Amino acid sequence: MEPNPYIPKLAKIIQIKEEVRGARPVKTFRTQFLSENGFSFRCGQCAMLSIFGRGESMISISSSPLVEDYLQFSILKMGRVTSSLHDLQEGDIIGVRGPYGNGFPIEKWKGKNLIFIGGGIGIAPMWSVLHTALGKKEDYGKISLIYGARTSNDIVFKEELEELRKKIEVHLSIDVEEPEWKEFVGFVPINVLEKKPSPENAIAVTCGPPIMIKYVIQNLEALGFKDEQIFTTVENKMKCGIGKCGRCNIGLHYVCQDGPVYSWAELKNLPQEY
Amino acid sequence: MQKILRKKSFPQWVKKLESYKIYAPAKNGDVWNYEAVNHSEDIDLDYLNSVLSPKKIIFPQREIFLEFSTSNDGNPEINEVLPEENPSVIFGVRPCDAKALTLTDSVFGGDFDDLYYWRRRDQAILVGLACHNPPSPNCFCLSVNGSPHSKEGLDILMTDLGDRYYVESLTEKGNKLLNLGNKFFEEPKAKDKKDLEKINLASEKKIKRRIKEIKKIPPQLKEMFDSPFWDEEAMSCIRCGICTYLCPTCHCFDISDEVLSSSPIEGKRVRTWDTCQFPDFTMHSSGHNPRPDKASRLRQRILHKFQYFVERYKNYQCTGCGRCISKCPVGIDIIEVLDKVRDYGT
Amino acid sequence: MVNLEDLKKEAKRILEEGKIKYIIGYERSPNGMMSMPAFIKNPEDAERLTWDPSCVYNLTRFLVDEKRRKAKEKKPDTRPVAIVVKGCDSRAVVVLLQEKFINREDVYILGVSCEGAGVVDEKKLTEKLKGKKADKIEFSEKDHFLITSDGEKIKIPAQEILAERCLECRANFPVIYDEVLGEKVERRPEDPFKSIERIESLSKEERWAFWKEQLDKCIRCYACRSVCPMCYCDECVVDTISFAVAADTTAEEKAQKIKWIERSPDSSENFVYHLVRAIHLAGRCIDCGECERACPLDIPVRLLNKKLEKEAKELFDYEVGFDPEKPSLASSFKDDDPEDFIR
Ligand SMILES: Cc1cc2nc3c(=O)[nH]c(=O)nc-3n(C[C@H](O)[C@H](O)[C@H](O)COP(=O)(O)OP(=O)(O)OC[C@H]3O[C@@H](n4cnc5c(N)ncnc54)[C@H](O)[C@@H]3O)c2cc1C
Ligand code: SF4
Ligand code: SF4
Ligand code: SF4
Ligand code: FES
Numbered sequence: 001m002e003p004n005p006y007i008p009k010l011a012k013i014i015q016i017k018e019e020v021r022g023a024r025p026v027k028t029f030r031t032q033f034l035s036e037n038g039f040s041f042r043c044g045q046c047a048m049l050s051i052f053g054r055g056e057s058m059i060s061i062s063s064s065p066l067v068e069d070y071l072q073f074s075i076l077k078m079g080r081v082t083s084s085l086h087d088l089q090e091g092d093i094i095g096v097r098g099p100y101g102n103g104f105p106i107e108k109w110k111g112k113n114l115i116f117i118g119g120g121i122g123i124a125p126m127w128s129v130l131h132t133a134l135g136k137k138e139d140y141g142k143i144s145l146i147y148g149a150r151t152s153n154d155i156v157f158k159e160e161l162e163e164l165r166k167k168i169e170v171h172l173s174i175d176v177e178e179p180e181w182k183e184f185v186g187f188v189p190i191n192v193l194e195k196k197p198s199p200e201n202a203i204a205v206t207c208g209p210p211i212m213i214k215y216v217i218q219n220l221e222a223l224g225f226k227d228e229q230i231f232t233t234v235e236n237k238m239k240c241g242i243g244k245c246g247r248c249n250i251g252l253h254y255v256c257q258d259g260p261v262y263s264w265a266e267l268k269n270l271p272q273e274y
Numbered sequence: 275m276q277k278i279l280r281k282k283s284f285p286q287w288v289k290k291l292e293s294y295k296i297y298a299p300a301k302n303g304d305v306w307n308y309e310a311v312n313h314s315e316d317i318d319l320d321y322l323n324s325v326l327s328p329k330k331i332i333f334p335q336r337e338i339f340l341e342f343s344t345s346n347d348g349n350p351e352i353n354e355v356l357p358e359e360n361p362s363v364i365f366g367v368r369p370c371d372a373k374a375l376t377l378t379d380s381v382f383g384g385d386f387d388d389l390y391y392w393r394r395r396d397q398a399i400l401v402g403l404a405c406h407n408p409p410s411p412n413c414f415c416l417s418v419n420g421s422p423h424s425k426e427g428l429d430i431l432m433t434d435l436g437d438r439y440y441v442e443s444l445t446e447k448g449n450k451l452l453n454l455g456n457k458f459f460e461e462p463k464a465k466d467k468k469d470l471e472k473i474n475l476a477s478e479k480k481i482k483r484r485i486k487e488i489k490k491i492p493p494q495l496k497e498m499f500d501s502p503f504w505d506e507e508a509m510s511c512i513r514c515g516i517c518t519y520l521c522p523t524c525h526c527f528d529i530s531d532e533v534l535s536s537s538p539i540e541g542k543r544v545r546t547w548d549t550c551q552f553p554d555f556t557m558h559s560s561g562h563n564p565r566p567d568k569a570s571r572l573r574q575r576i577l578h579k580f581q582y583f584v585e586r587y588k589n590y591q592c593t594g595c596g597r598c599i600s601k602c603p604v605g606i607d608i609i610e611v612l613d614k615v616r617d618y619g620t
Numbered sequence: 621m622v623n624l625e626d627l628k629k630e631a632k633r634i635l636e637e638g639k640i641k642y643i644i645g646y647e648r649s650p651n652g653m654m655s656m657p658a659f660i661k662n663p664e665d666a667e668r669l670t671w672d673p674s675c676v677y678n679l680t681r682f683l684v685d686e687k688r689r690k691a692k693e694k695k696p697d698t699r700p701v702a703i704v705v706k707g708c709d710s711r712a713v714v715v716l717l718q719e720k721f722i723n724r725e726d727v728y729i730l731g732v733s734c735e736g737a738g739v740v741d742e743k744k745l746t747e748k749l750k751g752k753k754a755d756k757i758e759f760s761e762k763d764h765f766l767i768t769s770d771g772e773k774i775k776i777p778a779q780e781i782l783a784e785r786c787l788e789c790r791a792n793f794p795v796i797y798d799e800v801l802g803e804k805v806e807r808r809p810e811d812p813f814k815s816i817e818r819i820e821s822l823s824k825e826e827r828w829a830f831w832k833e834q835l836d837k838c839i840r841c842y843a844c845r846s847v848c849p850m851c852y853c854d855e856c857v858v859d860t861i862s863f864a865v866a867a868d869t870t871a872e873e874k875a876q877k878i879k880w881i882e883r884s885p886d887s888s889e890n891f892v893y894h895l896v897r898a899i900h901l902a903g904r905c906i907d908c909g910e911c912e913r914a915c916p917l918d919i920p921v922r923l924l925n926k927k928l929e930k931e932a933k934e935l936f937d938y939e940v941g942f943d944p945e946k947p948s949l950a951s952s953f954k955d956d957d958p959e960d961f962i963r
Pocket of ligand 5: 242249256
């Protein structure tokens, strides 16, 4: 019989890492399916995570498809389901269904310079593609990351970012001054103008809050990036993940199937409802 | 396969179909709806437009997806719940409502098959009744590639010829149903065919409402996305769910967990109808809402039906049943809206 | 008799003066039988306004929208909006004023008289005309409506096609207004609570059976709530999320929002919905009957409100929506209030 797309597979949480504490906490979870047949995915795809009795949430897979032992999710505590996820312990069981969405067209980016521009929890969907590219570094040109958060406390993947500096250019920023902070202070789009990535043979990927994405794209255009060189993700509210419930619909697209990854050239042609 | 069935034989034929679950239009107060019937005599095929289309049988307002509970080791356990195998016959399906199911088919099929939908859909035999008189003053099927005697999506089409029905089987499933009542059917004569043609022609003439030059509408809608027109049109909208819940083509839904016991956890995951007309439909957890006002939500309904769906599935997502017009509490009329759209700026 | 030209003239005048943002009134529908809400901004559009027995809507619902819209405007236009109200509708304005949801200076009230009759029930009229369409519905001499259908003029006694609520109306003339058109024609109902007599006479079991059958039909489109001018809460118990989410609403607050009711349209949830709705309108419902008119499934939801209206009258001698200066039922206390309901 055909698989029932609404039934999640059970998965065990094998590791929980507290990334950010405080008012906007983020935790990173690693999960393993209980049964053999889990799923394979492309970077940029998402999965529906279930806490039975609380509901489901769509979350980007933040690990690279090159990693086969586990799936990784980095989750900002937002409401009903994400709060329950934050209450879990290692060893607990959740439901996972997916993978959903189109993913990044990373095969087409071979030989190009990659610039990742993220804000807040927006680093999660980029983390997968960033690490996939790093895993095959020889296939790509220069890779760099411009990432910002409200405060230094809100920076996700702090330790990993320090490790990352050894391999690629990393520019961090925070929104308002802090005594110990040595890097850029200001919003991410401004930092983009500051760092002036070159559009020459480059692809820019940007994920974060809708308002940040809007200004990052404006500034990338100002720097000479063409619409086809800019990629982003659209995070409309989702329930089914498979193009049926209608919730994520914009124009003729169901973002859960036809997105969430779009080039600015594609996104420009859709109604601005995200 | 084309046959003639005397009206008095109709209940006898239905009696032969006892292995099926039978649905037919039934009246409750002033309101018609499709309900399960137990006695063939109870079927009254002289009915007006039902408030809800037979969509509610194939895609019920509430569907249990799975049950969850807690196992002895404290971990969650889940149980898939699929609809029962239950072959059914739906009598008195209007041609517009049958066509509507072909539209929801394209949504519930595709890359991921919705097993709940298909389990019911595949087991339902649709017996249509051509509309002699338009069941609603707001019928406009002729404008959206339909007609009061359209066969699209039906297994059998019956036409009332006065003392008898002209019965045409259109699929294997339909043939099977006719064969079960073999002895009640007669071969149609030349006069029957002539009567049928006459009635079909007459019934088309009785449909008063039209969307003129509908082909101009999808491209025009595309141009009008940012128009202040939507603010004006939506002023009187009260953001209820009538137009979409009653629409035979609307398919939007919510998924939520219904908890029966919180410790140990036990409950059901269910799908329930939802609609783009409710403000929480698209609202993010942060409070950000991509469709923040009535104007953007009315626009979504109209554009989804007459632009987006056309672009994606090559069909209008409207079969002209007129329900959204008749039942809108403030008189928003999709034909008038589209008329204004077509003529906007000219 | 209300002279329609006077209404149009007055509307034109106030719009020309520029002191009014827009007028919420009625206009003829190009296709339907009943009039529709109209929003008139330009003086030349005042021509579109109408007032006749097909103007069933309680337009005060749109004062709620207006307040919401204004709250979102960066530079709000603070001029009042004008609104056409019947007697019953004017009582809704009174409640909104009493509850301080709106301020008196934010509305300019254009009252119209129901001419001792009332408005038409679309279903009753359709039945009367045997499915034919009425092209025009007018007030005629007292207690009659003049219907034009297929070029033919028919006089129908008002009693036969009046909306149910009009049969029990105690204010067929506006109780509050800045300008009023038409004269007051006294018409007191014999029994303002006649509609609930039958249900009150049933046994508990029969009542349960009646409501179960009715409420099982509900599809939870929430039209009965959405059409109601008193259902203006930002946070309604039936919504899955609160619309009052702000940037500083914490994850905990969202996570802990109690789910009072499931979306499933089954008996238990439908009962909860309808009882909550009715209770939240006790002492506030002015019986415009819009909830029942809006219901696509013909559920007699008005009867629930009506019963509570009667309780308020009998227990507290309280009648809703007559005096904006008086405190609302729920915010008033008298030493001689009966306490039976607590026991
Ligand atoms: C493609 C995509 C990728 C994403 N990736 C990530 C990621 O990698 N990391 C991340 O942190 N976030 C990500 N998000 C965002 C994440 O999905 C949301 O933050 C999350 O779903 C919020 O869910 P919640 O239950 O915690 O919030 P809530 O606001 O509590 O609830 C969300 C929904 O649950 C239902 N619900 C809640 N309360 C009730 C109630 N009382 N009654 C009935 N129903 C209720 C409602 O439908 C509500 O709208 C992503 C989103 C998308 C679309
Ligand atoms: S949009 Fe209206 S007329 Fe068209 S199918 Fe839906 S309910 Fe019927
Ligand atoms: S009109 Fe709205 S409710 Fe209907 S299918 Fe389209 S998005 Fe869904
Ligand atoms: S209007 Fe009728 S169907 Fe809709 S929620 Fe109210 S009672 Fe239910
Ligand atoms: S989440 Fe249901 S259609 Fe995209």
